[in-house]
Every structure is written in structure tokens, then in C-alpha cells.
Amino acid sequence: MSQIHSGILGTGHSYPAGILTNADLEKMVDTSDDWITSRTGIKQRRKAAADEYTSQFAVRASRQAIERAGIKAAGLDLILCATVTPDQILPSTACLIQAELGSDKAAAMDIVAACSGFLYGLTLADAMIRGGQSKYVLVIGAEILTRYVDYTDRSTCVLFGDGAGAAVVGAVEGESGILAAKIRSDGRYEEQLYAPGGGTKGGFSAETIARGDHFFKMKGNELFKVAVRSMSDISREVLEEAGLTTTDVELFIPHQANQRITDAVASKLNVDESKVYSNIARHGNTSSASIPIGLDECVEAGRVQKGDIILMASFGGGVTWGGVVMRW
Numbered sequence: 001m002s003q004i005h006s007g008i009l010g011t012g013h014s015y016p017a018g019i020l021t022n023a024d025l026e027k028m029v030d031t032s033d034d035w036i037t038s039r040t041g042i043k044q045r046r047k048a049a050a051d052e053y054t055s056q057f058a059v060r061a062s063r064q065a066i067e068r069a070g071i072k073a074a075g076l077d078l079i080l081c082a083t084v085t086p087d088q089i090l091p092s093t094a095c096l097i098q099a100e101l102g103s104d105k106a107a108a109m110d111i112v113a114a115c116s117g118f119l120y121g122l123t124l125a126d127a128m129i130r131g132g133q134s135k136y137v138l139v140i141g142a143e144i145l146t147r148y149v150d151y152t153d154r155s156t157c158v159l160f161g162d163g164a165g166a167a168v169v170g171a172v173e174g175e176s177g178i179l180a181a182k183i184r185s186d187g188r189y190e191e192q193l194y195a196p197g198g199g200t201k202g203g204f205s206a207e208t209i210a211r212g213d214h215f216f217k218m219k220g221n222e223l224f225k226v227a228v229r230s231m232s233d234i235s236r237e238v239l240e241e242a243g244l245t246t247t248d249v250e251l252f253i254p255h256q257a258n259q260r261i262t263d264a265v266a267s268k269l270n271v272d273e274s275k276v277y278s279n280i281a282r283h284g285n286t287s288s289a290s291i292p293i294g295l296d297e298c299v300e301a302g303r304v305q306k307g308d309i310i311l312m313a314s315f316g317g318g319v320t321w322g323g324v325v326m327r328w
């Protein structure tokens, strides 16, 4: 009897209408379109309005993914929402999404793995389906990062944007589906990207808020090197486990953090530029939403064909990283 394996049955994405351009940022901090474009590749990012919140975009992306998967929301048995910018501390954003979708049978929980959250979710979904625990898993990456960005800190505020992407994962037959998935972390790099306020350690008070402890702090330069190394290494590992090489890859969707990181990883892996997806110019870094938004944009543009080998790799605060290779 052949083993059960999992695959993506439908994808979706959603983002705010609001746009924050490099020209807008030029008016806010000492920066320039030229610096941002040449150092990051970013031209604009989406920014949620003050009355918008994370689960709204997650639900829109999820409805699209569910419809395209040809199932009903009530048929889901697990909802995993990767986010570091939840609607609120309690309950999980996944539970709020579960109620909104009417997925009465589904367990729901959030995954906090920063920019690797979607690949963490995909890896868990794959294991749950292969283990027979779940039939249909909804994996979401959703963020409103602009709420946690310090718009007086030019080294971080130019990078981040908002949005959500989702995928329905279920059992598939034949050759298609997830071929290998791996996730990793190293908490010793905690201070490369973190927000010290708002929790039980840093606390929250008028003082912590005035100090901006809840904003993201980042050592961009150091993170850059860890990102390139970890994404390249894990990509090779998942390809090797699947019995493939980089020449088999038709589409590479890396986490969109910086165009220079993407270029460095693609060059280390020897993946041709034409096979590397980039939307960083339009979206900036949307953390856990970046890969599922990218994947759905590729699906919508007809850039993925049945049988194509797709490689996805990510890294993020924690630090965390992950890689997934699948046959579409």
C-alpha cells in the first residue's frame, strides 16, 4: 500500500489597500528611495489602516484558499495561523479565524516562528496528514507588522509591510505533494530581531510604551549573514532528502526579506534568476505572509504547472528557518 502524503489543494492571499511608498518614508525619516531600492529592492509596502486587524486579512485569504481547494470551511480539522502580530494576546488569532469561517470541527492554534511561520505550519500540516490525524489543514501566514514598526528608526521602518496568505493542505495521490520539509531554530540569536516589551519579562506600562519596547529591534547586518547561510543550507537539505538537486527546481520562492538576500541565496544554490520569485518591490517583508502571498501570486499568474518542483525557504526572528520542497 502506498504511503499517504500531503499537498497544497488551494491557495489565497489578501492585503490592505493602503500603500506606503519610499517617497512617503523619505518624508518621515532620513532615508531615500535610492538607498532603500539599492539596499533592499523594496519600492512600496502595504499598510493596514488603524481600524484593520490581522484576522480580517487572514479570513479573506483563507476563504479564497478553501474555495480553490473545492472544500467547505466546515470540513477543516486543523487551522494553524502563523503570526507574530496577533489580533490580541488571548485567544489565538487562529481561534478567531475558526469562528469567522465556521469551521466547527477544527482545532486551532497560532504558530510563533516569525518569518518562518508559514513553513513551520506547512511542515506540521504535512506530518498531521501523513500521520492520519488530520484530513484538511488550513495553514495561514498573516501579519500587520506596521503596528510594531518604529517609524523613527530608519534601519527597520523601511522593510516591513502587511498582508496574509493561506493554503489548504490535504492528502494527495500520485507523484504530487510535499516531498520534504524541515524546520529549525537557534534561540541564541534572540537579539538579532526581537521586541522586548509587552510580555511577562519586559512587562508593559506607560513607560515601556513610551520607550518603544514593543517595537521590533533588529541587527540587520548580522541577520543578513545568518539568513543567507540558513536558507541555502536548508534548501540543500530538503532537496537532498527528496532525491533532487537545484537543477530540478522550476520555481524558488524564498522568504522576501531583502532582494540582496534572495540574490545571494539563489547564487549560492545555483538557481537561475528566471526561476526565483520576487515580489519584494511591491510588498516589502511581510514575515510569515511572504511565502504564501508569493505562492498564490505565482498560482494566479499561471507560473506553476502540474509536475513543477517548487522550493520554498525562509528564515526569521528567533532565529528560525525552514525549507519545503514539493511537486505541484
Ligand SMILES: CC(C)(COP(=O)(O)OP(=O)(O)OC[C@H]1O[C@@H](n2cnc3c(N)ncnc32)[C@H](O)[C@@H]1OP(=O)(O)O)[C@@H](O)C(=O)NCCC(=O)NCCS
Pocket (backbone or CB within 6 Å): 030, 031, 032, 035, 036, 039, 040, 115, 154, 155, 156, 158, 193, 218, 219, 220, 221, 222, 223, 224, 227, 257, 258, 285, 315, 316, 317
Ligand atoms: C537592514 C538592511 C537593509 C541594512 O542594509 P546594510 O547594507 O546591512 O546596511 P547597514 O546596516 O550596514 O548600514 C549601512 C549604513 O546605512 C545607514 N542606513 C540604515 N538604514 C538606512 C535607511 N533606511 N536609509 C538610509 N541609510 C540607512 C546606516 O545607518 C549605516 O550608516 P553608517 O555607515 O553611517 O553607520 C540589511 O542589513 C538587511 O536587509 N538585513 C536583513 C534584515 C532582515 O531581513 N530582517 C528580517 C528578518 S526576516
